[in-house]
Amino acid sequence: MRESYWGRYWQRRRSRRSFLIGGAALAAGSAGLVAVGCGDDDDDDEPAEPAAAEETAAATEAPAEETAAAAPADGPMPGGAFRQHKTQVDDGIDPGLKVINNNEILARIYNHTHLYKVSTNEFLFDAATAMEQPDNVTIIFPLRSGMTFHHDGSAVTAEDVASTWSRFPALLADQGSQVNEANWGFMDTITAVDESTARVDLKAPAASAPVLMASTAYGIISKALLDQQANGNVQELDAGAGPYVIEQRDSAGVALARYPDYYAHENPSTHFLEGAPYIDRHETRIIVDRAAVKAAFFAGDIDYIPAIADRIEFEEFTGDDRFVAKEVASTEARFLAYDNIKFVDKRAREAVSYAIDYDAMIATLYAGDGVYDGPVGQALPGFALDQETLKSYRVFDPQKARELWEASGIEVDHIRIESSIDPRGSTMAEFLARQMEENLGVTAEPLIHDVTTYVARAREPIKQWELFVVPYNASTTPEIYNMTMMNPDAFAGVSWSFGVDQPDASLVANAQKLIDLTAAQAQEVDPDLRLQKMEEMQLFALDELVPGINLPVPGHSWVVYNSRVGNFPEDDTLLGGFLNRTHDMYIKS
Amino acid sequence: MQAYIARRLIAVPFMLFGMSLLLFWLLFLRPGNAALTGFGLVSPDQNKQAIASLEEEFGLDRPFFVQYGDWAWNALQGDFGISLKNRRPVTPEIRSRLPVTAELGLLTVLLTALIGIPVGIISAIRPGTFLDGALRIVTISGISVPNFWVATLVITLPAIWWAWTPLWEYVRFEDDPLNNLKIVIWPAITLAIATAAYVARIVRSSMLETLYSDYVRTARAKGLRERAVVLRHVFRSSMIAVITVIGIQLGAVLGGSVIAEQIFGIPGLGLLVFESVVSIDYTVALAAIMVFAFMFTIVNLAVDVIYTFVDPRIRY
Numbered sequence: 001m002r003e004s005y006w007g008r009y010w011q012r013r014r015s016r017r018s019f020l021i022g023g024a025a026l027a028a029g030s031a032g033l034v035a036v037g038c039g040d041d042d043d044d045d046e047p048a049e050p051a052a053a054e055e056t057a058a059a060t061e062a063p064a065e066e067t068a069a070a071a072p073a074d075g076p077m078p079g080g081a082f083r084q085h086k087t088q089v090d091d092g093i094d095p096g097l098k099v100i101n102n103n104e105i106l107a108r109i110y111n112h113t114h115l116y117k118v119s120t121n122e123f124l125f126d127a128a129t130a131m132e133q134p135d136n137v138t139i140i141f142p143l144r145s146g147m148t149f150h151h152d153g154s155a156v157t158a159e160d161v162a163s164t165w166s167r168f169p170a171l172l173a174d175q176g177s178q179v180n181e182a183n184w185g186f187m188d189t190i191t192a193v194d195e196s197t198a199r200v201d202l203k204a205p206a207a208s209a210p211v212l213m214a215s216t217a218y219g220i221i222s223k224a225l226l227d228q229q230a231n232g233n234v235q236e237l238d239a240g241a242g243p244y245v246i247e248q249r250d251s252a253g254v255a256l257a258r259y260p261d262y263y264a265h266e267n268p269s270t271h272f273l274e275g276a277p278y279i280d281r282h283e284t285r286i287i288v289d290r291a292a293v294k295a296a297f298f299a300g301d302i303d304y305i306p307a308i309a310d311r312i313e314f315e316e317f318t319g320d321d322r323f324v325a326k327e328v329a330s331t332e333a334r335f336l337a338y339d340n341i342k343f344v345d346k347r348a349r350e351a352v353s354y355a356i357d358y359d360a361m362i363a364t365l366y367a368g369d370g371v372y373d374g375p376v377g378q379a380l381p382g383f384a385l386d387q388e389t390l391k392s393y394r395v396f397d398p399q400k401a402r403e404l405w406e407a408s409g410i411e412v413d414h415i416r417i418e419s420s421i422d423p424r425g426s427t428m429a430e431f432l433a434r435q436m437e438e439n440l441g442v443t444a445e446p447l448i449h450d451v452t453t454y455v456a457r458a459r460e461p462i463k464q465w466e467l468f469v470v471p472y473n474a475s476t477t478p479e480i481y482n483m484t485m486m487n488p489d490a491f492a493g494v495s496w497s498f499g500v501d502q503p504d505a506s507l508v509a510n511a512q513k514l515i516d517l518t519a520a521q522a523q524e525v526d527p528d529l530r531l532q533k534m535e536e537m538q539l540f541a542l543d544e545l546v547p548g549i550n551l552p553v554p555g556h557s558w559v560v561y562n563s564r565v566g567n568f569p570e571d572d573t574l575l576g577g578f579l580n581r582t583h584d585m586y587i588k589s
Numbered sequence: 590m591q592a593y594i595a596r597r598l599i600a601v602p603f604m605l606f607g608m609s610l611l612l613f614w615l616l617f618l619r620p621g622n623a624a625l626t627g628f629g630l631v632s633p634d635q636n637k638q639a640i641a642s643l644e645e646e647f648g649l650d651r652p653f654f655v656q657y658g659d660w661a662w663n664a665l666q667g668d669f670g671i672s673l674k675n676r677r678p679v680t681p682e683i684r685s686r687l688p689v690t691a692e693l694g695l696l697t698v699l700l701t702a703l704i705g706i707p708v709g710i711i712s713a714i715r716p717g718t719f720l721d722g723a724l725r726i727v728t729i730s731g732i733s734v735p736n737f738w739v740a741t742l743v744i745t746l747p748a749i750w751w752a753w754t755p756l757w758e759y760v761r762f763e764d765d766p767l768n769n770l771k772i773v774i775w776p777a778i779t780l781a782i783a784t785a786a787y788v789a790r791i792v793r794s795s796m797l798e799t800l801y802s803d804y805v806r807t808a809r810a811k812g813l814r815e816r817a818v819v820l821r822h823v824f825r826s827s828m829i830a831v832i833t834v835i836g837i838q839l840g841a842v843l844g845g846s847v848i849a850e851q852i853f854g855i856p857g858l859g860l861l862v863f864e865s866v867v868s869i870d871y872t873v874a875l876a877a878i879m880v881f882a883f884m885f886t887i888v889n890l891a892v893d894v895i896y897t898f899v900d901p902r903i904r905y
Contacts, residue, residue: 088864091675176643235676251686251856252759285758288860289852291741295748296756322752452869453619 076566080587081281083302087288089251092235095219096164096171099178103216104284105249107580108256109150110219110240113141113161113198115271115581116211118476119571121382123210124271127156127220127241128198136205136525137188139213143196146263149222149241153261156220156241158192163223165190165200167232175233179217182479182490186212186522205523207530208477215476216577243277243583253285271583278586297323303565304579308558309423311367317560324563326570330371330554331379331474334428335485337548339463341497344504347408349545352467354401355439356432358394362552364431365424369555375486375538378553379474383531385538393542394549398439405440415444418465420454425471428551432467458495468496469551478534479522486547488515498547510546564588590897590904597890601883606661608882609875613657616871647673660875669876674868679876682861687880689857690846692762692769694884696777697784697842698835705785706831709792714819716797724789731786736845740779740852756854776849783845784838791834795827828899836892840885 090102095110113128123131128141147156168184171177186206193199202209221239229237238246241263244256258280265272285302287293297305300322308314317325343349362370372390376383415436419429429446436444447465449457457464470485485491486498488511493499500511517537524530561568566586572578644650648659663670669679712724748754755775762769799805800823808818846859858877865873896903 089675174642176640251682251860252854283758285756285854286856287756287854288863289741289744289854292744292754292756292852292854295744295754298748299752299754299756301754301756450867452867 076278076584076586077589078275078278078586079280079589080278081283082279082304082565082585082587083283083285084304085253085285085287085293085296085302087286089286090249090254092233093238093249094171094233094235095217095221096167096179097175097177097233097235099215099217103577104282104580105246105254105256106216106219107242107577108244108282109238109242109246110216110221111147111156111242112214112216112218112220112581113143114210114214115578116214116476117271117572117578118380122270123214124269125267126265126272127161129267131210137202139200139202139209140193141198141200143198144263144265145196147241148261148263149225150238150245150259151222151225154222154224156222157195158198159195160220160223161198162190162192163226164221165218168217171233180484180490182484182487183212183215183217205525207522207525208479211477212480216581244282247281251286253283255284256282273584276583278584297560297562300562303562304568304573305560306573308560310554311369311556311558314558314560322563323560324565324568324570325558325560327556328559328571328573329379329381330557332553332557333373333377333379333472333474334425334551334553335470335472335548336432336551337468337470337485337492337496338545339466339468339497340492340507340547341502341504342412342463342466343410344507345408345410346544347404348410348412351401351405351408351410351440352436353393353545353549354395354397354404356394356435356549357396357439358552359396361428361431365428366552366554370552371555373550373553375483375541375550376478376534377474377550380476380478383478383534385535385542390542394552401439402441405442412466413442415440415442415467416447416465417444417467417469418447418449418454418457419469420451420471421448422471425469429469432469436467463497468548479518483518486514486541487518488512488547492547496547510544514541514546590894594890594894597893601886601890604886605879605882609661609664609879610657612875612878613660613871614653616869616874617653617656619869649673660872664876664879670872672865672870672873674865674870674873679873682873683858683876683880686856686858686861686877688762689759689855690843690850690859691884693773693777693780693846693849693855693857693859694839694842696773697780697845698839700777700781701784701788701835701838701842703785704781705788706792708785709789709831710796710819710824712789712793713796713800713823714815725793728786728789728793731782732790734783736779736783737848737852739782740776740849743775743779744852759854759856772853773855776846776853776855779853780842780845780849784835784841787838788831788834791830792824792827795830796823799823799826829896829903832892832895832899836888839888843881843885 084104086101086104088101090098090105091100092098093102093105093109095106099106111127114126114131115124116122117124125131127144127147129144130142132140132142134140141158141161143156143158143161148154149156165184165187166189168177168179168187169181172179172181186202186204186209188201188203191199191201200209200213206212219240219242221234222241225237225239226232226234241259243259243262245259246254247257248255258277265274265276268274268276285296287296287302293302293305294316296302305317308317314325314327317323338349338352343352358372362368371378372387372394374385374390374393376385378384415433417429417432417436419425426446426448429448433444433446436442447457458468470491472485475484479487487493488499492511493501498507498511500508500515502508502511514537517533517540521530521533521537524533559568559570559573564587566588567582567584569578569582569585641650648656651659660670667680669683671678672682708724708728712721712728715721744754744756755772757768757772759772760768762773796819805818805822808822809815813821843859846855846857847863848859849855850857850859851863858880862874862877862881865871865877
């Protein structure tokens with residue numbers, strides 16, 4: 001043995017002492033690694049807020065002093081960091097091109113002429129001092145003075161507004177913008193009347209135009225900076241004049257710091273206050289896993305937890321002084337689309353509707369806390385139909401369902417119900433499949449796919465499904481709410497075979513009628529007349545069951561946030577990205 | 590030996606070629622693409638044109654072999670193209686994320702060895718005792734429990750009980766080593782639990798095989814101390830199995846990083862793979878998976894080379 005390789009190797013290189021030393025080092029290293037991992041976070045006992053505030057205090061000394069002077073002594077105080085999360089890195093920050101998964105950046109680095117607050121139905125003026133409408137097809141925005149862009153301190157002018165808003169059509173056609181035509185198609189020309197006045201001429205009267213123009217897609221971009229870009233966009237540049245500048249933006253998250261030269265709002269509203277926004281920093285971390293998000297919230301590492309699934313989850317956060325948990329109006333919506341080319345016979349569409357036990361759906365999916373929904377969703381109570389009317393269209397009658405199904409002569413004996421992998425959507429698809437089997441006498445199966453596959457299957461010319469469950473969130477206007485799902489010029493045309501290019505005459509007639517009714521209400525600027533026309537449009541969709549069925553929605557949504565946050569916009573959090581644009585929110589000292 | 594390494598290195602490009610072709614084909618078969626996903630379900634006529642123009646720009650409308658050939662030629666030159674989803678260059682993205690996952694992988698392997706080998710040795714030299722039984726229960730549990738569940742518990746329970754979470758804002762090792770370790774140690778421990786348990790089982794069984802062999806009896810008869818017998822003679826001969834297992838487990842660690850990075854919010858290659866596969870951003874997915882494949886191939890080669898140092902009987 002002594003003469004073996006191993007004998008020589010060990011005797012030469014490893015004495016007993018060296019082995020013991022090595023073992024001790026290994027053990028110490030191991031213990032050290034664990035100790036490092038167990039070590040308390042510096043930001044933990046004394047939360048990140050003071051440290052972050054201290055760090056930013058030096059960088060933002062001037063505005064902090066200004067805001068301190070402006071803020072009431074016993075009310076909101078400037079400083080602190082608001083921390084939130086998102087699940088994936090943004091795809092770019094050009095507001096004309098990308099508006100998904102980047103709202104917390106767009107809303108804060110860009111300024112906008114105005115903001116719409118749904119809960120109080122008011123316009124709050126930011127870059128504009130007013131919104132003048134001399135006639136039904138003209139909107140004029142006088143601009144605030146003193147606004148400067150982050151990148152070079154140059155003044156924001158009406159030319160920048162005109163240049164920014166004129167880009168939408170080209171961005172959609174050439175670069176595949178996420179900002180759909182429904183958001184800007186009503187604008188004809190945008191011109192700079194003078195340095196501080198922008199004028200928008202509409203193609204036709206558009207009742208929702210002022211609300212749509214308040215979205216983050218309308219963030220004002222520096223024309224000079226844009227002109228320097230060879231690719232015609234500012235996907236990776238901060239070209240804004242908003243209250244915050246980008247400090248960090250990478251695969252770990254986003255950090256925004258106060259823009260020292262942010263302009264004063266000399267005629268403050270309830271929201272755009274002189275000296276606001278109060279918060280110094282906004283930090284967004286990428287946390288993909290839902291359990292990790294909740295853990296971070298429980299540990300106080302993030303201040304807000306979005307998308308509370310149901311009351312059971314909501315109750316995990318109640319009764320704890322560290323958190324504020326509020327029940328608010330529901331903003332969830334679900335649409336059950338037909339592949340309309342297979343359901344051209346109205347009796348087949350009716351059969352499906354009669355086969356669904358809507359009350360059982362509410363009891364099963366929403367634990368009894370649900371309401372009926374219509375073409376204009378429940379989150380816009382001023383426009384939505386009342387519950388009694390909606391219930392009269394959502395009757396459960398299995399006998400009638402079978403009779404109508406037989407009478408329609410539809411050649412479908414197996415119903416495939418497509419859904420994405422979101423938990424409630426897939427449960428709903430399973431529920432509907434059982435309903436179809438029990439009440440229509442067909443076989444049915446839920447098809448649950450990841451989002452990409454699901455989108456691709458919606459868009460295939462020949463659909464590989466009969467029914468399609470779509471989840472979506474409420475919006476600030478009827479046009480971008482449920483009606484988007486039903487619009488033959490948008491979703492319904494390509495995804496639900498409900499366009500004017502279809503071969504069936506009755507289908508085309510219904511599609512054209514819905515287009516006309518939608519346009520009529522959209523162009524009606526008299527509020528009372530618009531309501532009438534909107535009701536006519538909704539009742540037509542309900543009567544004809546085209547292009548699908550608005551399924552019941554939860555009776556409530558839930559908002560949970562850390563109690564260290566003051567003036568949290570509870571009633572507007574879930575609509576239109578308001579949270580990211582709030583100026584009067586503050587961190588309690 | 591050098592000839593063997595050269596032969597193995599020559600084989601690497603062919604393996605990567607086959608792998609890339611297969612991956613490209615599988616991604617090609619999936620319905621939809623990132624250009625499509627970016628638009629969502631809303632698709633008026635203008636979007637049809639935009640999608641067509643995007644597909645043309647990215648070459649998605651070309652035949653499979655043309656697309657693959659184009660990709661492979663550029664990849665050979667270190668250019669993995671641009672992301673279909675956000676049009677950012679893929680190579681810098683990979684370059685920035687690779688060290689994160691490499692660090693996680695190395696730390697996991699280190700912890701695997703530090704935990705698995707001592708546990709296996711202790712279990713083997715005390716067979717049938719209470720300690721051995723307890724360690725066997727622990728190791729079988731470690732193998733049986735899925736790492737995503739362990740990770741979820743590691744995240745959730747301390748947050749509920751003590752308002753503490755291992756989720757910190759990620760900092761790179763080169764910027765702040767201590768805080769970096771505070772973050773990375775938790776996913777590494779999570780991943781190491783299963784691999785260490787597996788290594789412990791292998792160490793135990795292979796050591797038990799040799800503990801009662803003739804040459805070990807001879808060593809004891811010569812009057813060698815038990816520690817010397819165990820470490821010089823028994824454990825040494827178990828090293829081949831241990832090295833093999835650790836090498837193979839590195840593949841599991843790389844795969845596990847997809848889950849661990851997702852749960853612990855570590856911006857590494859695993860998270861990039863997850864995001865890109867979900868969004869069919871196949872330029873990113875392909876590049877990231879190929880880097881994984883390359884790393885695994887090299888590790889396997891290294892394991893083969895290490896054999897020759899550990900066991901002189903092995904000759905190539």
